[in-house]
Amino acid sequence: MSQQKPDLPPELLPLAQMPLFKRLAARLFGHGLTRLRAQHRFSWLHGQADGFRSGHEAGVEYGYREGKADGIEEGRQVLLIRDFRPDAHTAPGIDDSLFDDWRLPLTADIKKRIKADVARLLPPHAQPSTAQWKMIFSETPSTSVIAGAGAGKSTSLVLRILLLTHYLGFELSSMTVVTFTRESRQDFIRKLMEIMSLWGQPLDAKEAQAVVRTFHSRILPMVRSLPGFERLQAFENLKAGFDDADSNPFDLRINDAQRQHLNACYQRLHRQHPRFRELIAPLARHGLQLKELERDHPDVQKRMAVTELAAQRDEELCDFIEDLWFRAGAWPIKGIEPNRQTVEINGAHFHCHGYIAELDAWVVLGFDPRENPQVSRPNAKLSVRAEWAVKRTLFQAFCRKPLIWLDSYESSKRMLSCLADDASAGPGFDYKVKGELTSAPLLDCFVTAAGFIENLGLDVPSAVGRMSFAKDDPDRLFFEALSIFWKALEDHLLDQKPPIMTYNRMFSLFGENTPENLKLLSDPLLRPLSHLMIDEFQDVSPQIVGWIRASLREIRSRGPAMHVGRGAQYSSLLCVGDDWQSIYGWRGSSPKYFMAFDQEFPSPSTTRVMLSENYRSHQHIIDAAEHIVRAAPSIPGKKAKASGAPKALVPVNVLERDDAALGRRLLEHYQRGETVLMLYRKSSDKLLIQEHIQSVVNLDSSLPADSRRLKQLTFHSAKGLQADAVFLLGDCQHVTRSPYKNQVYRMAGLGKDGDNEPYDTAQKDEVLRLAYVGITRAVSHCYWYVEKPEGQAANMPRASERVDGKKAFFDDHRH
Structure with missing residues (x-):
């Protein structure tokens, strides 16, 4: 010191x-x-x-x-406080899980009992595999099951229901099994009733139908529970001839009852909304206008050589066709000035039949398909129909004036109503949105485009407001008109007695953007979604996903009070699907939600099951289909194995398009007693093949329904089906680009960052998956007849390019 x-x-x-x-x-x-x-x-x-x-x-x-x-003595009695806290404050975390942290109350004894009962009551071929038992016994709140083609998932789903009800005491009223189509729903109902009865728990049809549903049949009662909507009708079900629970989300046809509402709304808008009326006139001119052909098109190159000769006989041809129209009572048409205007085509002079001042367009009369195709002018080498076809092709390639080509007498009536502003029958003209394969009546185009936008979870007017098009692009006017029309249509439908609403609007009412509406629902309405099992999950749309997540969050938020006195507590989600079979992207579906299941459906714990055994096809068919589809993004680790009784290994035959040869080979398989699937890409292909398989069609249609062995379907319609021999007609190819769908895809957050064409990219992957679906319908034999691509299609990727003739599972007969 x-x-x-x-x-x-x-x-x-x-x-x-x-x-x-x-x-x-x-x-x-x-x-x-x-x-x-x-x-x-x-x-x-x-x-x-x-x-x-x-x-x-x-x-x-x-x-x-x-x-x-x-x-020192006093210091021993003082508490030392050290502050380890950070200088900045930390907010609590967010629990975004859709489920409570719970596990299914499964014991070793329960597992042993159900396995013994299944071994005793079900035949040997229906006994679950190890992977299927893992699916049935999943204990976690969420489960994703990757089930490839022919994986036997239906029986596993039924046994899951049996476990929950018979062995764990969960009420059937707490469960919903979702299928996508009427056919798959009926098949599952039959299987559920059959297996439950084996366990001494028979269900009548009504009880089974209450469990096995479509998404549509679950949302409709929710809306009907609201005051004023007790008798609400779904627009898609108006006079459709089937029960509400059986609506098909992939059926796009518009029936007469629906069209009456579309026309009535259009009529009122056309009369009362000046801007809407302004938009329709240029759309009509564009829709009615003769579509252009590229000058290097084979038909143009072939017919250019006779341009001068065709011009010399054109006035006589005009007289002849005009006489046919006059005799049919289809000419003259009020609103069209009969004026033989001369038009220069590739250096020669041809004639139009009239002029429409309102549209500033010239009119040419065509050859009605109901007239005799062999009729000809005196001293003429070609039929009138052939002469008309030459003139039409030359006009398509070289005429740059606004030109309307009336193909039939029927089209003259639509033109008459259009020019007379008679909107009671609708617009009276067809339109083709860029990216669509064909034109359709304008209001049908409105319904299709609005449905696609809404399936992506977007609001139509809001999405249209975020789109952009070139100034001279008619689609810019189309989508502005759609925005006006769609809002007016929804108001019109709600004004009906009883009110009407589209299913998409119902889902949006109870989606993630309006979760407060779910608070209005009673426990009994929400309880069936507590234990939700969804088949074909790869086909869900963003709109449906938003509704599922919002419903599960609401169920969790209500807590134990919702389940008082019941065996079924908490909630769970089990989804079965195959991203390789996602083929409905053109309707707004996306495999994204299945491929990123853990991120899209947050859960305390998730079980993932891979059902890799294929009980349908032999290994060559499996390997060929997988070889094609592997070029598309997919869930990693997928590789199917043929299971069951060994079958002869026959490669998939890939051949040049030859309808007659296809017909002969199809007859051979049918005569052997085999089941046959004839799958086509376009309805025109079905017509072309018909004459070559007519004998088989006649024979098969004469048999009782349950004995028939031939089915003709599109690739898309064949999901879930199988046959001994499958014939595929046509390549799988994405041949268009869709500017508007690319824009709304980006708005919906689909596709990769930086991809300016995310929809078109997704479609190029989807055609590979479509080929996979077609090939995997086959049990023993698959024949794929592929045409050589022409024109624009020659530069677009196609599934058949993935065929490798060096592989044992392909036999490529093409040159």
């Missing part, structure tokens, strides 16, 4: 440090006292100072020693 001099009190300060006055007084009195020998001034002062210093130092030393000891 270092010592320091203490501070002396003022009265003991040395003389030299005293103030001047005190110093003088001290010297004076001190000097006097010293002379009187009363004191020795310096000794006394120094002694006093030294004493004070030594006493102070001793006191400090003693005080330090004693104080230190006391301080």
